[in-house]
Amino acid sequence: MAGTEDSPTGKHVAVFAFPFATHALALLRLVRRIAEASPATMFSFLSSEKSNLACFSGGRRDDGGTCPNLVAYDVWDGAPEGYVPSGRNPVEPVEIFLRAVPGNFESVLRAAERERGCNITCLLTDAFYWFGADMARERSVPWVPVWTAGPSALIAHMETDSIRQIFGTSGKMLDAIPGLSAMRMTDVPKEILDATTPFPTMLYRMGQVLPQATAVVSNSFEDIDPIVEGELHSKLRKFLDVGPFVLSPPPPLSDEHGCIPWLDKQETASVVYVSFGSMIRPPPHEITAIVNALDKAASPFLWSFRGDAQAELPREFLERRTRGKVVPWAPQLHVLGHRAVGAFVTHCGWNSVLESMIGGVPMVGRPFFGEQSMNARAVEDVWRIGVAVEGGAFTEEATADALERVLAGEEGKRMRERAGALKEMALKAVEPQGSSTRNFKALVEIVTG
Template sequence: MAGSEGSPAGKHVAVFAFPFATHAAPLLSLVQRIAAASPATAFSFFSTEKSNLACFPGGRGGEGSECPNVMAYDVWDGAPEGYVPSGTNLVEAVEIFLRAVPGNFESVLEAVERERGRKITCLLTDGFYWFAADMARERSVPWVPVWTASPCALLAHMETDSIRQIRGTSDMTLDAIPGLSTMRMMDMIKEIFDTTAPLPTMVYRMGQVLPQAAAVVSNSFGNMDPIVERELRSKLRRFLDVGPFVLSPPPPLSDEHGCIPWLDQQETASVVYVSFGSMIRPPPHEVTALVNALDKAASPFLWSYRSDAEAEVPQALLEKAAAGKRGKVVPWAPQLHVLRHRAVGAFVTHCGWNSVLESMIGGVPMVGRPFFGDQCMNARAVEAGWRIGAAVEGGAFTEEATAAALERVLAGEEKEGMRERAGALKEKALKAVEEPQGSSTKNFEALVEIVTG
């Protein structure tokens, strides 16, 4: 029998995931930590069928799972019967999904409340979901959004109206907006300037309603960017940085392709690690330019290539890797462990937020080639804010620009300063998750109290 809603056994937290890119998995990881800290609380995790199959490969959670108080439930992805997606167009899938919200969540939520015998006592959602503010208010429960990208990007979304009013050249910095003074207009997330499309409309509305949240949770750590943190705290009821998520707890080592033994054979800070996450593939001419730049740098490289390397990477590169001369190309690498290895001297990255955090944790300078979303802001912060790396000039891989960026990070006069500053951020991140006094540890305890108290 379920307990009363005022008792731990009566608590029921609804978790709304955004089922695209790398949103659902880190949210689930955070939920599992909270669930472990409050085993009498029920957690219902709502996402699309495709997303849940990826997040819960062993089933739907519940009894017999690692977190028996977490259960997964499917919501409609918005696609009509017989719909066939056009290629790999993520924007199309997102827009179809957004046309179905919040009704798809509402209908399943009511059914789950009946099934589990508990009314919802808290809404813990992806930060994108502006509609959760209304749902929480109607139910008189706290709303706690989780922001999985950079705090600087969150601040930009909250300052959208101010940014739109700025007139100037693309290389003009946003000096008038505290926390964004190192950013240029060209670095801003393109959705900020779009007033009509579904995704930009969603994030604009999010920026307007976030001050209503009981707390906003961030995958960041204290004193990483003090001015940005100060601004967010002034605009929100409560801002809780509880990251880096990947350190709480750190993932176990899985290295089926032998990356770590290969790195063990390399000299300290000599290897260039290359990875663009699970979704991004540079166009073929940029891959060729990067290959030529790596060859020019004459540094050993480890490339995590999430596609058909034999079809897309120049054969000469693969031959060098196969011969063990200078490189190793693998379909997947244990990135956090790779970046914390003494042999890695530079990380060529798309500057997705998870990758930036993992590079900080490893104390490794970055070479950034951003593609979309907050990646341009992250690349700018890496180069001009934290000064722990270099962005590829021109925003795309050319042999000359990429070679120059690699030279700056690996051998230029800035090299030591970059590594020292990256090392300082690494120490801040590790200190933040220390128990019991780390800032992220304390903020996580406060989060558990808000969600389950």
């Protein structure tokens, strides 16, 4: 691999990715931008073999002609040879991986330094990796963690002790904690109240050490929530909103299932788009509720269905090709930006919330885990650009009522207007003189300076 001749400045940035869900892809998108902005700096991207195979096309370990200064390295995922997940515990692979850190990263980092002929000069990590603080301190280099979820959840993890104290006194609201006044105890990720298992322990440690970071980077944009943003600026040495990541640059259109031509034939703001990301599948009875609610609403729908649609959805539902379209994958950002989409039924993952804002589309939220409940609460009560499904789960009546609120009448119109205002904020942030662009330039200086 490359040696010091590839980095005449002697700069070498190590990147530690969290190889689950969409974390690694989001971090890689940011790293590619930094690598393109600083071609004389070497970047070593450390993640699991499975994650790297998914992130780097064709199984390459370098980024080809796009970023020749970026090279991927595989770290051990902690699993013994021949390991097969039991399926009983969805976080089991994560817990196995966490038992291997930080040793698996430390050994591969030393190998990358030897191979590339240059010790690291900066450590850029997923924010989950609390051990980045110690590793950077030992090497006397900056530590820059990247937070890819919503800003309210970041405050919650930094205020875990306070939240646990409120919970212990039967408190229901978090208004005593600056930045979390809109949140209820039921919105808080359950991991915050769990002090024993590996994943919550990791999040707790993260919240304790983030104030030590040289800078904390966020996949968000300034003014999205001034109160929350103000608290993060006060709690951290330096807080940099450089998002939405997906707009820098926006992804090219890939539409193998013909979603956009189908949307072109629909009326403005009439289509219900349904998607729960790459990790989540509602239970069968909730899928049935969605089907029945879509029938009741009689609106055209586009459903990005993760699973076997032929086996899991009613045949007559799938045959309604004039009113609906079910696909295994959709170009979500482009779909949400289409004039025909009037509502987005979502799990309220942060990427999906941002993409809905960028499209100016109101949401019907059904959170499942993690910070999704906090995002859904903000969608409904802070930004007022959507509603959460009543009762916290899809039923035919609750889903149909939520769709009617979003699609019809003055309430839905006002949601679309507010979503449109947030869309303009997001687009302005990534303009050449926008706040996210300025913050990105500051980030490049910190990482490669």
